[in-house]
Structures are given as structure tokens and as C-alpha cells.
Amino acid sequence: MEKTGGRVDFEWVYTDQPHTSRRKEILAKYPEIKSLMGPDPQLKWVVSGMVLTQLLACYLVHNLSWKWVFFWAYAFGGCINHSLTLAIHDISHNVAFGNKLAKWNRWFAMWANLPIGLPYSAAFKKYHTDHHRYLGDDKLDVDIPTDFEGWFFNSPARKVLWLFLQPLFYALRPLVVNPKPVGLLEIQNTLVQLTADAILFYYWGLKPVVYLIAGSILCMGLHPLSGHFIAEHYMFLKGHETYSYYGPLNCITFNVGYHMEHHDFPSIPGSKLPQVKKIAAEYYDTLPQHTSWSRVLWDFVFDDSIGPYARIKREYKLSKQE
Template identity: 85%
Template sequence: MGKHAARQDFEWVYDDQPHTTRRREILAKYPEIKSLMGPDPHLKWIVSGMVLAQLVACYLVQHLSWKWVIFWAYAFGGCINHSLTLAIHDISHNVAFGNKQARWNRWFAIFANLPIGLPYSASFKKYHIDHHRYLGGDGLDVDVPTDAEGWFFCTPLRKLLWLFLQPLFYALRPLVVNPKPVSSLEALNAVVQFVVDFVLFYLWGLKPIVYLIAGSILCMGLHPISGHFVAEHYMFLKGHETYSYYGPLNLITFNVGYHMEHHDFPSIPGSKLPLVKKIAAEFYDTLPQHTSWIHVLWDFVFDDSIGPYARIKRQYKVVKQD
């Protein structure tokens, strides 16, 4: 468990991300894919049902013993909360109400955030745009680990710890890599979230709050669903920086596994990404893909060629706004 990872730095490249070129080629051959762009009319109802389910669960856990609160947080509630973070991911691309109703999308993301227990949606939105626009961009894409993470989390045991602490790094990394001023929407997100947390605490005590927050932290850390964090952009094969997964866990993660398709067409809802794969199959079938998120986590921990440094990075010439 003490063997060090072989990589000592990121994989630096000097060309543009592949999604821009592939998007252009696919649209030239299959212009009908444009018809898939736009809002998903079912998303708001699915998300509302998930929020309601967690509200009912908060009522039910108030009388459970603490060990069962944590168990159900990991086995059930955290899975819903992780799925809600991926719904927020979709909503950040305006697919709940469409581009013409951007404000409704932002407010609905705050609503979807409620069971997560901590404010998240507004901050995610402003950084996720950079992740698509500047994929792997040094100092711009906060999805890429820091040098300190790559240097320290280089043995199997440390990489296992890194997976467990993923929520912490995703929360704090933007403040180190690319800090941005707090927006009024982020303030609103925080106020609404903490008011709802207080109401739940007032009505049913501390256990529902622990159930929500512990579930979010545990299921975004060392959990099979969290395999997508590593599967999406860690370089399992040299030169390939984005990978798709077409397995059954897509059913509970808004098709986030269709990640090459998503980066090629971020304005297409997750529910329609399988159609992109079907229409333009020859563009995706020959690309490397993952078959199991659990296997991804295993390889990340025990393969010494993979770790936080196994990411492609590039420089972008950008004039930063003050």
C-alpha cells in the first residue's frame, strides 16, 4: 500500500480540446442533432419528486438510532443527493426551463440543492462554465487537482483517502485555483439553504440534518456512484482526456456517464444524450470508454500510473475579469 504513483506531473498538451472539432464534424454530418438541444420537460418533475422523497425521509429518520441514520444516509439518501448534484449539473446548462428562462433555471437549482444540506448550486454554475470552455486549463478549470494533491496523494492508501475527501477538495479547490467574488445568487443560495435547514431542525431535530449532510458527503466520496468523478477526465489511456460510461448507473445519474457526448453538446439534456450516441455512433464507438465505475475506482487506487496527476492540462490565453 506504500508504492508511489509513477507520474510526477500532469500531462501537458499544446492543442485545443477535442470536443470543439468533433462537435463541428458531427453537426456537419448529422445536423438533426440540433433538434435535441433545448429543455427537458420532465426534468423539473423528476427533481421535485426527489426533493419530496428526501423531505419524507427527513421525517422518518427523526426517531431512528444514529447508526441507522448514517446507514440510510449512505445507502439511500446520499444516492438521491448525489443524483441531485447531477441534476444541478444539467440545470446549470439551462435544460430545465431553456436558455430564455435562465433565471428560472438558477432558482430551480437552488430548490434542487435543498436536500444536499449545504449551499452548492450557484457556485457550481459559475465554475462549471469554465470547465467546459477551458477544459484542463491551467488556473481556470477547477476540476483539475492542484499540484499539492498530485504530489501528496501518490500511494494507494493516500489515493483512497483522496477519494474519501473528494467533497472537501471540490469545495475548497476553486478558492485556491481560481477564486471569484461571491455573487448575489450565491448569497441567496446560502440564505435559502440555511433557512430550510433551520426549519427541519426546528421541526424534527438534528438527525434529519445529519442524514442529509452526511449522505451528501459520504456519497460524493468513497461510493460507487462517485466513480464518475474519476471516470470522466482522468487519463487512463495516454492522450485521451474524456471518457464515457454506458452502464446501468446512468439510470440514476441523469446520464452523466455519456460524458464525451455531453462535452460535445453541453446544451443537450442528459436524457437525450443516448440519442446523440445512437445517431453519431461511428464518432463514439471507437473511442476508449469505461464499463464500470467501481473498476475505475479500483484502478485509480492500485494502478501506479493513475492518480491526481493523471490529467491533461493546457494553457489558455485569457484576459481575466476583475
């Protein structure tokens, strides 16, 4: 018999998210943090290097046997693609070219999207804005699992399956929870991506396309890097809904582990978030934090109190203008 998880509902609260008040308090005490806001001039070069590396890898795998295509997709290419999804996360906050060149950021995100194999960047931007503005909202924050996910994936075996299927849930959940009209940028993103995939297929066959897409799916599912999906907002300690991780994997994930700092200051590039923690250390050092994303995945699977239901939820009262 499978062991049933302990939670039967989300953790409902009736307070605002803590990031808004802490941001105001930190800026009042350390106004120099404002100087960290703005574009990161190195981001476009780092991302472009990763995209070109994957292009070279596509050429190298096109004559390999299928088993090696999937091996390198998981062991190498998928890691780069996972990192590129986190670059797209950074770019969604306009930190590649700044707020004055917002459209440049959207197009650059499509460039970063190319090795992922599936169109993603434009839709992500649209929903990620809500995740920050309405963190934990019952309908607007599509980062939170559905009731079905919380009810069904409640045992170790089912939670492993849920982790494996995470990319599928991230793609389909917005269409169920908070569907939005398809915009021009999403159409452009799809056309650019399909054109790039078709070019790869024309010159080098199916294997490079499978290498890219399989790597993205595998490394956003059951993979050590995917521990950040769980580490960021799942409630490992009652009342705490955002957690940071300061370990070495930040070096290849654009410092997404500095997640408490990121939600406090979303307009600061990931490369500068360690400076936020250093300046305002007394605000972050005493907060709960994770030391290993692999341990996060282990605890998620085997701890009855942690599962898809282990999220804080709230309801925002929206004005008519919103």
C-alpha cells in the same frame, strides 16, 4: 513501505480540446442533432419527486438511532443526493427551463439543492462554465487537482483517503486555484439553504439535517457512484482526456456517463444524450470508454500510472475581453 505512484506531473499538451472540432464535424454531418438541444420538460418533475422523497425520509429518520441515521444516509439518502448534484449539473446548462428563462434554472437549482444540506448550486454553475469552455486549463478549470494533491496522494492508501475527502477538495479547490467574488445568487443560495435546514431542525431536530449532509459527503466520497468523478477526465489511456460510460448507473445519474457526448453538446439534456450517441455512433463507438465505475475506482487506487496527476493540462490564451 507505501508504493509511490509513477507520475510526477500532469500531462501537458499544446492543442485545443477535442470537443470543439468534433462538435463542428458532427453537426455538419448530422444537423438533426440540433433538434435535441433545448429544455427537458420532464426534468423539473423528476427532480421535484426526488426532493420530496428526501423530505419524507427526513421525517422517517428523525426518531431513529444515530447508527441507522448514518446507515440510511449512505445506503439511500446519499444516493439521491448524489443524483441531485448531477441534476444540478444538468440544470446549470439551462436544460430545465431553457436559455430564455435562465433565472428560473438558477432558482430551480436551489430547489434541487435543498436535500444536499449545504449551499452548492450557484457556485457550481459559475465554475462549471469554465470547465467546459477551458477544459484542462492550468488556472481556470478547477476540476483539475492541485499540484499538492498530485504530489501527496500518490500511493494506494493516500489515494483512498483522497477519494474519501473528494467533497472537501471540490469545495475548497476553487478558492485556491481560481477564487471569484461572491455573487448575489450565491448569497441567495446560502440563505435559502440555511432557512430550509433551520426549518427541519425546528420541527424534527438535528438528525434529519445530519442525515442530509452526511449522505451528501459520504456518497460524493468513497462510494460506487463517485466513480464518475474519476471516469470522466482522468487519463487512463495516454492522450485521451474525456471518457464515456454506458452502463446502468446512468439511469440514476441523469446520464452523466455519456460524458464525451455531453462535452461535445453541453446544451443537450442528459436524457437525450443516448440519442446523440445513436445518431453519431461512428464518432463514439471507437473511442475509449469505461464499463464500470467501481472498476475505475479500483484501478485509480491500485494502478501506479493513475492518480491525481493523471490529467491533461493546457494553457488558454485569453483575450482582454475575457
